[in-house]
Amino acid sequence: MGNEWLNGLQRGTVDERFANNDYRMTWNYPGEAVRIGQERIRFVPPKPQDLPDLMCGWLDACKQMEAAKVRPVLTATVAAFGFVFMHPFDDGNGRIHRFLIHHILARGVIQ
Secondary structure (H helix, E strand, O other): OOHHHHHHHHHHHOOHHHOOOOOOOOOOOOEEEEEOOEEEEOOOOOOHHHHHHHHHHHHHHHHHHHHOOOOHHHHHHHHHHHHHHHOOOOOOHHHHHHHHHHHHHHHOOOO
């Protein structure tokens, strides 16, 4: 699992209008529209310029859990939480986060 693999997942998950070739370049604020021009922000993810280092650390942590043979349930939990917390893409983060859980549990390892 690496940057290209995640980028491919994102492009395959979302409408092509929202597909990214890399991590997001803008700050997104997951939330909901309350009324026209007013949003209720639920979460403020890390700044876009911090994502490359954060994602590199996340991937290293995932690989270390694999090498240490950490139980798949724990690995899936940590990996999915870290991914959705960083919110690395403009769209599709929740879908990819759920995919990661299933992928890790089904395989028993992160590749």
